[in-house]
Amino acid sequence: MIRRILSLRRPLALSLLLLGLCSATHAADNELTPAEKDAGWTLLFDGKTTDGWLDSREQPVAATHVNDGTLNPHPCNYMLIHKEVYDNFKLSLDFKVSPKCNSGVFIRTFPLKPREGKDVGFNGIEVAIDDTTTAGFHDTGALYDLVQPSKNAMKPQGEWNHMQITCDRSMISVEVNNIEVTSTDLDQWTTVN
Known part of the structure; x- marks a missing residue:
C-alpha cells in the first residue's frame, strides 16, 4: 500500500485517506534504502503493524488489516487515514487490484470529519484505483470526476502496479508504472461544478 512519502516542505494541512485499496505493497518493499532516508523519505507502513494509521472515526486501525506484509482496508468503504498531515509531498505506493476493484487515495482532504449525508471522501480529491482498462474520469490515475488520465497504464489484474x-x-x-498519466494545476479550477 503506502510505501513511503517525501515531504517537499514542512507538513501543514493535508491528510491522506485510503478507500478500500484492493491490495497493498509487498513486504520486501516496506523499508527505505539508505539513499531514500538521506533524501528525506518517510516510511508510512512497516509491513507488520498499523502504527500511525486511523480509521475515518479517528480510531486506531485493527491489526487484522495487515495481511502478508500488506495493508488491506477491507471491508468495502473502509477508510484508512495516516495520522501525519502533509502539505506538499511525493507519495509512492504499490498496489494490486482484484476483480471489480473500486478504490483510491484521497489527497488534499480536509476536514477529516464526515459532513451530513457525505463521508470524509467528499472533502477532498480522490486519485482513482480501479479494475478498468479505459482512461476515463473514474479510472486508475484519474482525479476522480475532475481530470481523466492521458492513458491507462495499469498492468493486468493481479500484478503489482x-x-x-x-x-x-x-x-x-x-504516475502509474513510471508513466505520468495525470497533471493539473488546481489554481486553474476557479468555479464549482
Whole structure:
C-alpha cells in the first residue's frame, strides 16, 4: 500500500485517506534504502503493524488489516487515514487490484470529519484505483470526476502496479508504472461544478 512519502516542505494541512485499496505493497518493499532516508523519505507502513494509521472515526486501525506484509482496508468503504498531515509531498505506493476493484487515495482532504449525508471522501480529491482498462474520469490515475488520465497504464489484474502522487502547492501529478498519466494545476479550477 503506502510505501513511503517525501515531504517537499514542512507538513501543514493535508491528510491522506485510503478507500478500500484492493491490495497493498509487498513486504520486501516496506523499508527505505539508505539513499531514500538521506533524501528525506518517510516510511508510512512497516509491513507488520498499523502504527500511525486511523480509521475515518479517528480510531486506531485493527491489526487484522495487515495481511502478508500488506495493508488491506477491507471491508468495502473502509477508510484508512495516516495520522501525519502533509502539505506538499511525493507519495509512492504499490498496489494490486482484484476483480471489480473500486478504490483510491484521497489527497488534499480536509476536514477529516464526515459532513451530513457525505463521508470524509467528499472533502477532498480522490486519485482513482480501479479494475478498468479505459482512461476515463473514474479510472486508475484519474482525479476522480475532475481530470481523466492521458492513458491507462495499469498492468493486468493481479500484478503489482506502482503509483507516485506528487502534490506541490497547486500542482498535482500522478504516475502509474513510471508513466505520468495525470497533471493539473488546481489554481486553474476557479468555479464549482
